[in-house]
Amino acid sequence: MKAYIAIAQALLDAGITEMFGLMGDANMLYAASYKEAGGVFVDALHEGASVSMADGYARVTGTVGVASVTHGPGITNALTAFTEAVRARTPLVLLCGDTPSRIPEHGQAFDLAAVATAAGAEYVRSTRAQFVLRDLRRAIRRTARTRRPILLNVPVDYLLEDVELTPTPRPIVEERLPLSDLESDAVDGALGLLVSADRPLVLAGRGVALAGAEESVVTLAGLLGAPLATTLLGRGLFAGHPHNVGLFGGLGTPVGERAIAAADCILVLGASLSRHTTEAGALLEGKTVIYCDADAANLARTDEATVAIQADVKGFVDLLIEALEAADARRPTSAVTEIAGEIEAFRPLAGLADQEQPGVVDMRSAVRALNEILPRDRYVVTDCGRFQRPVFRHLEVLEPLTFTHAVHFGSIGLGLATGIGASVADTSRTTVVIAGDGGAMQSLLELHTAVQRGLPLIIAVLNDSSYGAEYEKLGDYGQDPTHALYTWPDLAVLAEALGATGRTVRALADFEAVAGDIEAGRTPLLVDIVCDATADIKAY
Known part of the structure; x- marks a missing residue:
C-alpha cells in the first residue's frame, strides 16, 4: 500500500x-x-x-x-x-x-x-x-x-511510495523502575536519617500519584510523626488530611511556611524539586534531604539531596514502613498535633471582603467562588500569568492527576488548547481552563474547536485588562505600570460569536448566573471575570 x-x-x-x-x-x-x-x-x-x-x-x-x-x-x-x-x-x-x-x-x-x-x-x-x-x-x-x-x-x-504494512499492535506502556536493584543499605541509610531527625517533613510530588503510593505515604508520615506537603503538580494528594500543610514553596500557606522552616529533615518522594518548589534551594538549606524518585532525570537536576535513591516510590515507601513497624519505631505525634490545630484554625482571605471594589471582583474571591460552583469531578488546566497565584492557592484539586498547567516554558496563551486536548481525552468530566485576559486573547479563536466538538469545557478568564505580571513588575521597578494596561473587546460577546455560552461577572452575586449555566450544561462556557489590575493579590 x-x-x-x-x-x-x-x-x-x-x-x-x-x-x-x-x-x-x-x-x-x-x-x-x-x-x-x-x-x-x-x-x-x-x-x-x-x-x-x-x-x-x-x-x-x-x-x-x-x-x-x-x-x-x-x-x-x-x-x-x-x-x-x-x-x-x-x-x-x-x-x-x-x-x-x-x-x-x-x-x-x-x-x-x-x-x-x-x-x-x-x-x-x-x-x-x-x-x-x-x-x-x-x-x-x-x-x-x-x-x-x-x-x-x-x-x-x-508518502506516495509503496511499502509493506505488517500490523504490530502493541500497547504503549510506561515503564516503572522495579525495586530489584535497590540496595538494602540505601534503605537503611534513609531510615537512619529519618529516625534521628527531630522534625521530619514529607514532601510528595506527582510521582506519588503515578505510583499509586498516596496511602503508603500517609502511613509512613504517621509513623514518622511528620506533616505532609505537596509540590504544585502533587496538589490533591492528602486532600482533607489534618496534617497536610499544603504547597511547599512560595505559594504555601503561613502554616506550611512555619512547618517547613521548623523541619530538619525533608523526605522528598516523586517530585522534580524545581527551583520554584525549593525557592532556588533556600527552603532546603541546612536540612537533611532524602530524595526518592523513579526518574533518574529528576534526581540529576538537584544537588541538594543528602541521599538520592532511584526507585519505585511506592516500593521504597513500603520498605521504610516495614522497617519502622518491625522496629516498633513510631515517633511522638506532638509536633503534628500542633500543626493540625494550626491548619484547622487557619482562615485564608480573612477580612478580604472589606477590600472589594464596585464593578470588579478580587481574583482571590473570584477563585473561591468558582471553587464552590464548578463541578467537583473536574479537570483543571491553567494558563500562565499573574492570576496563577490565587488559582494555585484557592482552587481545590481533589486528585493530582486531574490538574496540570501550561507554565513550564513561561508562555501565556497555551492553556486553552491544552484544556481542549484534556477534554477530548475524557468527555465524562468537565474540564476547567483558567486563563488571564492576555492569554485568552491570544488563543480565544481555538474556542471554535471546542464548540465544533461540543466539549464540556469551561473557560474562566480572570480579566484585569492588563498583562498582569508586567503590570506588577513595572511597578516593582519603579516604572509606570499603566503601560501594561489594555482595552479588550467584550470576551463574553466574542465567545457567543464563536458559538459558545458567554457570561460576564462584575460582582460575586453574578456567579449565581454562572452556576445556572453550569447546572444546565451550557458548555463550552466562557466566564469573563472583571478584576482590578491595581489590587495586591500576593497575600494569602
Missing part, C-alpha cells in the same frame, strides 16, 4: 485513536487516511494549538500524544507549544516532513532538526520509505519510555 495509508494504519495499530493537527502538504494524505480508517483527527485552527492539545491529551490519559503539522510555517508555529511539552516531559510525537526534494528552493523549506534542537526534543528523520513505519513505531515506544517528545520527520517524497 502507499506509505501515507500505511502510516495511518500504523498509528491506529499502536493505539493512537486520537491525533491533533492542522493539515497541509506535509501531512494531509495520512491525516485524511487516518480519519477514513476510523481515527479521530482533531482539526485545530493553529499548529501550536494542535501540539498543546496533544500535550493536554497525553497528560490526562498518561499515554502518548500525537500531533501533526505541515512543514515550514507549520513547524515554526508549533515551536512554542512543542517546547512547553518538552519541558513538561510529556510523551509526545510531533509528525512533520521535509519539503519535496525536486524543489530545492521550496518556499516552505526549513531545518526540522534545528527546530527539535531548539525545543530540546529528540529528532528522527526517516531516510527511506520502507523505514517510515519502523521509525514511527519506535518513536511512539521511545517517547512513552523516556518522556522526551520526538519530532519525527517523514519527508513528503516518501
Whole structure:
C-alpha cells in the first residue's frame, strides 16, 4: 500500500485513536487516511494549538500524544507549544516532513532538526520509505519510555511510495523502575536519617500519584510523626488530611511556611524539586534531604539531596514502613498535633471582603467562588500569568492527576488548547481552563474547536485588562505600570460569536448566573471575570 495509508494504519495499530493537527502538504494524505480508517483527527485552527492539545491529551490519559503539522510555517508555529511539552516531559510525537526534494528552493523549506534542537526534543528523520513505519513505531515506544517528545520527520517524497504494512499492535506502556536493584543499605541509610531527625517533613510530588503510593505515604508520615506537603503538580494528594500543610514553596500557606522552616529533615518522594518548589534551594538549606524518585532525570537536576535513591516510590515507601513497624519505631505525634490545630484554625482571605471594589471582583474571591460552583469531578488546566497565584492557592484539586498547567516554558496563551486536548481525552468530566485576559486573547479563536466538538469545557478568564505580571513588575521597578494596561473587546460577546455560552461577572452575586449555566450544561462556557489590575493579590 502507499506509505501515507500505511502510516495511518500504523498509528491506529499502536493505539493512537486520537491525533491533533492542522493539515497541509506535509501531512494531509495520512491525516485524511487516518480519519477514513476510523481515527479521530482533531482539526485545530493553529499548529501550536494542535501540539498543546496533544500535550493536554497525553497528560490526562498518561499515554502518548500525537500531533501533526505541515512543514515550514507549520513547524515554526508549533515551536512554542512543542517546547512547553518538552519541558513538561510529556510523551509526545510531533509528525512533520521535509519539503519535496525536486524543489530545492521550496518556499516552505526549513531545518526540522534545528527546530527539535531548539525545543530540546529528540529528532528522527526517516531516510527511506520502507523505514517510515519502523521509525514511527519506535518513536511512539521511545517517547512513552523516556518522556522526551520526538519530532519525527517523514519527508513528503516518501508518502506516495509503496511499502509493506505488517500490523504490530502493541500497547504503549510506561515503564516503572522495579525495586530489584535497590540496595538494602540505601534503605537503611534513609531510615537512619529519618529516625534521628527531630522534625521530619514529607514532601510528595506527582510521582506519588503515578505510583499509586498516596496511602503508603500517609502511613509512613504517621509513623514518622511528620506533616505532609505537596509540590504544585502533587496538589490533591492528602486532600482533607489534618496534617497536610499544603504547597511547599512560595505559594504555601503561613502554616506550611512555619512547618517547613521548623523541619530538619525533608523526605522528598516523586517530585522534580524545581527551583520554584525549593525557592532556588533556600527552603532546603541546612536540612537533611532524602530524595526518592523513579526518574533518574529528576534526581540529576538537584544537588541538594543528602541521599538520592532511584526507585519505585511506592516500593521504597513500603520498605521504610516495614522497617519502622518491625522496629516498633513510631515517633511522638506532638509536633503534628500542633500543626493540625494550626491548619484547622487557619482562615485564608480573612477580612478580604472589606477590600472589594464596585464593578470588579478580587481574583482571590473570584477563585473561591468558582471553587464552590464548578463541578467537583473536574479537570483543571491553567494558563500562565499573574492570576496563577490565587488559582494555585484557592482552587481545590481533589486528585493530582486531574490538574496540570501550561507554565513550564513561561508562555501565556497555551492553556486553552491544552484544556481542549484534556477534554477530548475524557468527555465524562468537565474540564476547567483558567486563563488571564492576555492569554485568552491570544488563543480565544481555538474556542471554535471546542464548540465544533461540543466539549464540556469551561473557560474562566480572570480579566484585569492588563498583562498582569508586567503590570506588577513595572511597578516593582519603579516604572509606570499603566503601560501594561489594555482595552479588550467584550470576551463574553466574542465567545457567543464563536458559538459558545458567554457570561460576564462584575460582582460575586453574578456567579449565581454562572452556576445556572453550569447546572444546565451550557458548555463550552466562557466566564469573563472583571478584576482590578491595581489590587495586591500576593497575600494569602
